[in-house]
Amino acid sequence: MSGDLFALAMAATGASGALVVRESWLGPSFAGIAGLNAWMVWQVLRGPALPRVRGLPRDVAWARRLLYAGIAADWVIWELLELLSRPGVTVASRVMWLATVYLLLRAVPGVSARFRAAALALCLIGGLVRSMMAFLGFGPPALTLLWLAVSGCTVMILIAQRRDGRWSRATIGTGWISLAPLLFLVLPDEEIMFHGAGLVLSAVDVAGTVWLARTAHELAVEAVEPVEPVDAGMPAAAAGPRLLLAGALVLPLAAVGSEEAARFSFSAACDAAAPPYAQVAAQDREQAFLCRARRGMFPAELPDQRILGYGARLCALPGAGERQALLRRVDGAGEEDEMSDALEFLCPQVIAVRRADRAREQAEYERRRARTEAAWNARLAKINARCADPWPKLPGRRQGTSAYMLFEGGGYYLHDDRDHDGGPAADPSEAIDDGFIDAAGSSAAITTYGSNEPMCLTVKAYRAAPPLRLEGWDKVVEVGLVSRNGRLIVPPYPEGGDAGAIRPLPNLAIAGPGRYRVRFYARWSEQDQDDFDVPAEEHLIVVYPGRSSKQVIHRPWR
Template identity: 40%
Template sequence: MVWRRLRIFIVGIYLISVAAAAVVSLIDGSVKPLWLLAMWFPLVDMAPLPAREGVIAVMAAMLVMVSVAKSWMLWQVFSVPAGGDRPLGRRVVWLRRLLYLAVADALILSAALGTVLSEAVAGALHWLLWGVVQVLFVLVMVRASRGLRGAALALAGLNLVVGLPVMLEEIPADPNVMVFAETPWVEAAFVLLNLAAAGWQILILFAQRADGRWTPATVVVGWLALAQSVAHPIIPMMIARYVPGVTLDFIWLVGELLVFHTVWSARSAHELTAPPQPVVEVEPGGLSSRGRAAVALAVLAPLAVGVQAEEKARLTYGGGWEGRSPWIHGGRRFGDTKPQDREKAFLCHARDSTRGTPPMFPDTLPDQYVLAYGRRLCELPEGKDGMDILREAGSSREVWRADGEALVFLCPGTVAGRNPAELYSDAEVREAEERFVAEGNARCADPWPELRGRRQGTAAYYLFEGGGYSIYDVNDDPEDIAGEGGKVVTAARGSVHVSTVTENTMMCMTVKASNTAPPPPGKGWNHLGTVRVLSRSGSLGVPAMPEGGDTGAGRVLPDLALKGKGRYRVRVYARDLGDADRYNEDYVEEHLIVVFPDRSGG
């Protein structure tokens, strides 16, 4: 009676809350309360959809469906356990406890543990729990043949022996980097473990049917749970591929509808207390015909699901939501990619849809076709676009650009002939950048050695789009100053902005700090302007180019605030070193910056 009342109370309160949240969602246009009740975790932000009209109603309807499925799950979980006054064996007692623990894990524990434990540790605990459950499940069967029990125990042992090392495999610190690409054996091990788990459940369902303690309804739910485990990774992918405008929020909703495994675990635990049927001896020397059929199905069915046709579109390397690729999200280069992973890298690039443009090839195109089309693109002569090939492949791209960072993984020799840097590793890129900056610094020398500043320095300065640079208090927020009223040098508070003739190139820059105003430099220099600036923290300078940056000084230049906090005058000179072509790669402009204390008091 207590269990029945508890079940009615829990499910009733849940459904009433869902109904109220659904009404609120339709009134104020927000599904967050309904999402929390249906999904059991908060909706932080809904992904944008191409068309918003009707989206709230559709999502609310799906959330209600999820809630109904979960209310049925809760009704089953809190059902009155099948009773019996007979004593239960130790294995049965422990199996019931662990099955209920598995149910609690599915309902709430996994989410709670995820907040205090790492993903690897939480996954290992979950795998250990189910590994022990699988072993005990086999041991409590009273009508299973020795062959069936042996096969099921072997699969359970495989899950334990192989599964724990896989789950404890170190997960990268960067959550955007996919672990499978770092350790390919983990990917293969997961496939093996999923096949073993499916095979184990097939054997257990045959054993449950013959045992007599479990009702036919429980066995049916078990088969639905098995179908769920096969369909779960496939259904979201199919929805994402064939339903236009679908978002990750809707994909999560579909996954939450699959509650059969939790219900099967709960019903299996409830009915373990039922009296077993009399043991039927199996003829020695082999399996019964039913046992042989069970073992054959346990072996062949997972293989039929796991091993697919060569021409079928593979979903492993999808570009948008499926996983975090180290080549797309981690920026891994050709030089850091193992030879056996190059085709995988190309497929990631070819299916990438995260950069605001359609993928190079449609997601429905099989991997083999994508690789073949990619190699045809590699064979195109330089300067010829590949739009004909992309249109033939069904691409939705309207324009094609020579995407060397993708094709390099298929035809490195061809791409290297056009741009050798595409073959570099990250370390080689850094070395090349450091070498380029060092060469630029070496080309610049002090243009006014006669004036010895208290602090001084010379460096190449690398200009970005639009040119110009700033001198500011590096310990303060720089002011965003643009050239005003045609002035080349402008200032406000702690920041000075200097416009330049050139852009997207380098120029030479020398800075000097003196205690007094120096005389003007020699012939050939143009005085661009003198401005006042305030150093509020006692620092003033030109910023160096950060690692991986594209603008700034090629080396660290000295602090120009000789007297610490206070006002300074900044005087800027420039001279032309040749044809002032704004797009000339050789430096044609040189600047001289002199800073000294402002003693005017104004």
């Protein structure tokens, strides 16, 4: 019977049965449903309300058996058989319910034969319509007829029980509450689907099962003229009214939707300069949290209580990634430090532990970073120690020697690092095509034999052209460059960078702004297969003032 009412309500509203509930309702809603289900199981299994009368009439005994069998079928049997044939289950359950109603009405002596016939006819019509709908589907006329038949049949059974003295007020009151799913017919779809009323009504649907169980229990009582039987664990005078009062309080709440606009719990204004946690009294900490949380962490339209609920969840989530995911789900945002400053007012002990953990993690990170940096610096110092001046007996006015760390593809620059006027610049691809160098304007791009490894680089600046000294070099090329700012340098190795001279090398524009001749020397050797930090390539850069821009190859690549 209760399944008829609930199916009718879901069909009439077009609901799919998958009710959408606001996130903040999930915990309390599921807890309430669990409690209702536990109460339902207890009511079914607790047995007759009063001592059983020996030698029950045949109609009464079979009515009780069918009532209990119907409950068991609703719980288990129909669910399993629906996998084979859902329409068949519908027909079988309607036949079983009609037989139950027939025997139940025969067991009630306080009603007339016409009353029984009318009630049975309504149940029969409801069963036929429901069976036809299982094969042909739902339609407005069928829904109207089903609503009239099911509700009429249920109401007439309740009236018959009221006239019979064996059923308690609590049982009859539960039967009236079982009609609650019919409220689906008057509620707007959005109330059912989005404001949680559907969840409340589906939970109240358990009243139908309880009504049938209590009807079967108390049917074992001897039929007498109307009296008030004592309900188990509750005085007869109080049992029915209390249950009806509870239903009267619960059912209106089902039709109440959530607030459309935020209603804030705190009206006090938030200070621009919020005081720290230690200066806020215990009774003001929720307000202090809300003031901070509303500064970008949560959308402005969220009511205070929802923000407090999300804050409690943020306190409970152990990982920063999980906390950020929760904020994103509610269209919020916030850095971890900002979040901790706000949550401190809700869960100070949790935030204290998190901050201590973060401090330990940061300290450990700094220790690892320091160890890594120290190991890297030691490696660079070792590589640098392997590079020496190839012309020790011909010192320049400015000079320096350093290991140069080559990146992917190799190569390096000599340029005026302050010349940013968009003039001509050297092109590494042109240097590759040339086989060694490309010079343009105030820069030169030089290719290297190796890449992703260190090489040795020496730079020397002279007032005049030094001796050529070709012996021992594989490639020597001279070009002309212009320094507009009195700067010609090799880029240093940047912190965290990929390429550059490990030791700072001097500015080679010894005469200030003007034209210079630059001579590039290069040679290479076999790579040490046991130690790849040993430089296998060496370059020498010689710079002196000179006006010519012509490229001269003193020794071709060999």
